[in-house]
Amino acid sequence: MLILSRKKDESIMIGDQIEISVVDIKGDQIKLGIKAPRNIKVYRQEVFTAIQQENQAAAKTGTQLPEIDLLSQAGDRKTVPNKTSSENTKE
Amino acid sequence: MKVNTKPYGLIDVDDRQKIHFPYGLLGFENLKNFVLLDALQQPFYWLQSMEVQEIAFVLIDPTIFRPDYSPDASSTDLEAIQLTPRSKENMLVLTIVTIPDEQREMTANLQGPLIINRDLHIGRQCITENENWKTRHKIIDELSQVRNSAC
Numbered sequence: 001m002l003i004l005s006r007k008k009d010e011s012i013m014i015g016d017q018i019e020i021s022v023v024d025i026k027g028d029q030i031k032l033g034i035k036a037p038r039n040i041k042v043y044r045q046e047v048f049t050a051i052q053q054e055n056q057a058a059a060k061t062g063t064q065l066p067e068i069d070l071l072s073q074a075g076d077r078k079t080v081p082n083k084t085s086s087e088n089t090k091e
Numbered sequence: 092m093k094v095n096t097k098p099y100g101l102i103d104v105d106d107r108q109k110i111h112f113p114y115g116l117l118g119f120e121n122l123k124n125f126v127l128l129d130a131l132q133q134p135f136y137w138l139q140s141m142e143v144q145e146i147a148f149v150l151i152d153p154t155i156f157r158p159d160y161s162p163d164a165s166s167t168d169l170e171a172i173q174l175t176p177r178s179k180e181n182m183l184v185l186t187i188v189t190i191p192d193e194q195r196e197m198t199a200n201l202q203g204p205l206i207i208n209r210d211l212h213i214g215r216q217c218i219t220e221n222e223n224w225k226t227r228h229k230i231i232d233e234l235s236q237v238r239n240s241a242c
Contacts, residue, residue: 056118
């Protein structure tokens, strides 16, 4: 890992389009400013990791789904694509 | 087209059920081709990998238990599935369900929803920046809240 020392108001460039600057330092908290093209998404790392881990957990779900009547009173399936006909899911 | 599925074994699937995820899902970036199936148990769906039979996700329409839900998809997310804010009605939003042994504790990931272009069958997992949405929303609890507030 490349490690660089920066003071407040200094910044680093990643490539020629991404700039990360140190906006403020207070105790053990640092405020970073990030300038990047719109197609580069910036997330806090723990959010990214949480979703990865949740996907891993979800992939372990068994094939026996609960028989719970979620639908009574909860509206119809209006957002369902008509392309997924249930006939296709039968063996 | 025949697809080996985790829940139902080898089954016939219509080409129109295919969904391409150009970036895969987080943690599964190498799996890009899936089929969307109605589960035999409503209101669930299966998102089955076409590449690895053992990888399949249970999905649910989040508005069933959170009518106020919106994925807040950014313009970047929409572009990734070739939609614009104007053509958002062609967007299908589904969320991934995690079902533990105690099935009533099942949760849905509202922080990392799947958005799908219905016409082009392209999907993406986005990360919502709305802090109301977490990775583990208890479906049964939230559903009962919806019902209570409807009474």
